[in-house]
């Protein structure tokens with residue numbers, strides 16, 4: 001049971017009929033319990049790749065093997081909540097089997113308790129992102145795909161949520177793919193970092209982090225940060 005990504009290419013055709021290559025050949029696999037982090041310049045094709053991996057875009061060349069019946073949790077770059085449903089209903093619709101205890105715990109962790117009955121139009125972008133996270137976690141996913149989930153949150157809250165993501169990922173054998181522009185998030189959460197080129201995206205470097213997530217000290221993180229800073233990568 002693992003996720004295997006073998007994309008040989010992806011082309012978009014503009015309204016004017018011009019074609020452009022968005023993804024170059026890309027190949028990697030993720031095992032349960034592993035967090036892969038995609039880091040690359042804006043517009044290089046990260047969200048496009050995630051949509052392909054999730055099966056939302058089948059117009060590409062190559063092959064994706066997802067474990068059959070894998071439960072998928074997804075946080076899109078834009079929160080994409082149903083505007084006519086409350087926060088609680090948005091989460092319950094995605095995760096009909098969620099228990100009240102689990103829901104309360106998620107709302108507490110994500111600091112959403114006061115917003116349960118609010119509608120998406122009443123939320124700030126940061127709050128809406130947290131609802132997106134609650135929805136993805138409530139599913140108890142086997143495959144968790146997070147497209148810049150901590151963007152537009154203040155540093156303190158982003159740090160707390162990053163710890164919660166780490167706890168969730170450690171508590172179940174979930175395969176996680178995280179897109180971030182934050183090297184700090186990448187080295188705190190990731191097991192393998194994939195640095196991508198500008199469009200068309202290809203993996204220019206894959207950096208495994210050998211020390212298990214829970215055992216990384218601040219000194220280890222500092223050393224990893226320094227090692228990454230020394231790499232000649234355009235996408236840092």
Ligand SMILES: Nc1ncnc2c1ncn2[C@@H]1O[C@H](COP(=O)(O)OP(=O)(O)OP(=O)(O)O)[C@@H](O)[C@H]1O
Pocket residue numbers: 012013014022040041042043044045046047048049077199
């Ligand atoms: N539906 C579409 N039709 C045509 N071009 C598209 C479409 N979706 C994305 N693109 C183009 O594909 C490229 C990759 O877009 P994508 O959203 O995957 O980038 P990204 O790496 O996620 O960027 P960011 O870090 O800004 O989120 C961009 O040049 C974008 O303009």
Ligand SMILES: [Mg+2]
Pocket residue numbers: 046047048077147
């Ligand atoms: Mg994107």
